[in-house]
Amino acid sequence: MKKLFILLPILLLTFACKFDNPQEREKPLIVATTSILADGIRNLVGDKAEVVSLMPAGVDPHLYKASVRDLDLLQNADLVIYHGLFLEGKMTEIFEKLAFSQNLINVSEDIPNELLLRSGPEAHSVDPHIWFDVSLWAMAMKRASDELINWQPAWESSVYKN
DSSP, rough: OOHHHHHHHHHHHHSSSSOGGGGGGGEEEESSSSHHHHHHHHHHTTTTEEEEEHHHHHHHTTTTTOOOOHHHHHHHOOOEEETTTTTTTGGGGHHHHHHSSSSSSEETTTTGGGGGGGSSSOOOEOOOOOGHHHHHHHHHHHHHHHHHHHHHHGGTTTTTTO
């Protein structure tokens, strides 16, 4: 009887947990690192996917450190989209590791170096806040749009292209 009292709560907790099975999802899960990026991706995909932001609005992405829950979310996502340019500085190593097993899009990858704002005395570092420049943000969203269509060719007619 004592074993039953110990076993019963364990069984209840086990079956009460929600298991995220990608095959049982109605829509693909896209994880964008920041809320501003998630908003941009939602505008591109509409209702074709569930888009969630890893970091809540107001969180400094330069200082953000992923929790175990965040790592699970990234690993269970169908697609991960990030800014790049070291905006998510403490997550760079995570993206490098995820690249072996996960679909990733770095939205700043195609922005020409000469268009990026430089800061500092030697101007080695670039300003990663590309959404402040409409033309740079448009390039980032164009890359995201192209990569989304490469990832899901059936979306070509419905993904917004700017």
